[in-house]
Amino acid sequence: xxxxxxEMRNDDVxxxxxARDLRAEVRVDPAFDAQVMARVRAxxxxxxxxxxxxxxxxxxxxxxSPLGALAVAAGFAGVxxxxxxxxxxxxxxxxxxxxxxxxxxxVRTVQFxxxxxxxxxxxxAGDFNGWSTTAAPLHRAAGxxxxxxxxxxxxxxxxxxxxxxxxxWVPDPTAPRAPENDFGPPNSVVTVLxxxx
Amino acid sequence: MEASxxxxxxxxxxxNTDAYGHLVARYRDRYARYARRMLGNRDDAEEALQDAxxxxxxxxxxxADRDRFGAWLFRxxxxxxxxxxxxxxRRQQTFVQDETALMTAAEEHxxxxxxxxxxxxxxxxxxxxxxxxxxxxxxxEEMSYEEMAEVTGxxxxxLKMRVKRACERLRELLQEEVERVPAE
Numbered sequence: 001x002x003x004x005x006x007e008m009r010n011d012d013v014x015x016x017x018x019a020r021d022l023r024a025e026v027r028v029d030p031a032f033d034a035q036v037m038a039r040v041r042a043x044x045x046x047x048x049x050x051x052x053x054x055x056x057x058x059x060x061x062x063x064x065s066p067l068g069a070l071a072v073a074a075g076f077a078g079v080x081x082x083x084x085x086x087x088x089x090x091x092x093x094x095x096x097x098x099x100x101x102x103x104x105x106x107v108r109t110v111q112f113x114x115x116x117x118x119x120x121x122x123x124x125a126g127d128f129n130g131w132s133t134t135a136a137p138l139h140r141a142a143g144x145x146x147x148x149x150x151x152x153x154x155x156x157x158x159x160x161x162x163x164x165x166x167x168x169w170v171p172d173p174t175a176p177r178a179p180e181n182d183f184g185p186p187n188s189v190v191t192v193l194x195x196x197x
Numbered sequence: 198m199e200a201s202x203x204x205x206x207x208x209x210x211x212x213n214t215d216a217y218g219h220l221v222a223r224y225r226d227r228y229a230r231y232a233r234r235m236l237g238n239r240d241d242a243e244e245a246l247q248d249a250x251x252x253x254x255x256x257x258x259x260x261a262d263r264d265r266f267g268a269w270l271f272r273x274x275x276x277x278x279x280x281x282x283x284x285x286x287r288r289q290q291t292f293v294q295d296e297t298a299l300m301t302a303a304e305e306h307x308x309x310x311x312x313x314x315x316x317x318x319x320x321x322x323x324x325x326x327x328x329x330x331x332x333x334x335x336x337x338e339e340m341s342y343e344e345m346a347e348v349t350g351x352x353x354x355x356l357k358m359r360v361k362r363a364c365e366r367l368r369e370l371l372q373e374e375v376e377r378v379p380a381e
Contacts, residue, residue, distance in 0.1 A: 021313065043251055
């Protein structure tokens with residue numbers, strides 16, 4: 001009986017020694033967080049936000065009396081530009097367009113796109129160009145409502161917004177909002193991955 | 198004060214995707230250990246862990262108890278590790294076939310302690326996945342059988358049997374090796 005107890009104790013010691021070794025810390029690749037967040041952003045949004053966006057973008061038919069239509073039209077006119085801009089989209093991060101700028105670190109060309117059918121001018125303002133409203137004008141695709149511009153950005157997090165007709169600041173409807181903007185119009189965030197990622 | 202899991206989830210669902218990065222940073226190292234021990238190599242482990250984080254993000258609304266996000270994420274990770282292991286088994290890339298790499302690694306770290314670590318990892322890799330999973334949850338993650346049952350969806354008596362058999366097999370594989378290592 002005593003010998004059996006000794007064997008059991010030895011077994012416990014052995015298993016505990018194995019477990020202790022296996023409990024050693026495991027570190028992930030330093031780029032792990034950035035890789036996860038890139039996949040998170042590329043793969044869409046959580047269920048509730050997807051559902052909310054589907055609800056917002058769902059086509060609807062409104063039936064109004066002539067008088068009601070007049071009243072709604074008067075109110076709607078003030079916001080139609082902004083709503084047209086924000087209900088469509090998009091932000092696209094060019095996947096493989098990496099190039100070198102002389103004397104600088106690796107940069108990536110990032111394309112910004114906005115659908116704005118009623119706009120006359122659209123520009124891109126952000127922390128990368130000193131929030132200039134003229135430094136990065138978007139160009140309208142021929143025969144389309146889509147405006148775009150491609151600019152080189154260094155790896156890291158950048159905050160930006162579109163400026164429509166020199167006066168209306170519009171966040172990118174498909175990009176994350178910058179949480180630090182507690183006042184004024186909301187801004188958007190783009191994270192540019194480094195060369196190693 | 199650091200934001201709670203529930204607060205971070207609320208921010209994410211409210212549109213602040215960056216807040217999810219805090220949850221990733223909070224759990225990645227802790228759960229990387231389980232994935233690494235379960236799958237036996239860094240690449241597969243990090244892929245499974247990434248998959249778990251991305252799937253959790255996409256299903257965040259389904260996380261019923263947001264203060265227990267970590268436990269919910271861990272269940273997803275356990276499933277991802279099962280899937281990854283099964284996929285690799287189908288490719289016939291078993292842990293045993295990594296023996297050469299393990300032996301090479303052991304040679305690069307000639308101390309007795311490192312050699313024992315390699316032996317332990319190799320022995321762990323030779324367990325059937327169900328036993329390896331149960332052993333890791335019990336002895337490495339230090340879960341109760343009730344917690345293990347919640348994570349795995351397996352009954353407690355079956356889990357106890359898996360742990361018992363895993364211990365027996367590890368003893369067979371490692372008894373001789375451990376006896377050679379001087380006590381600390």
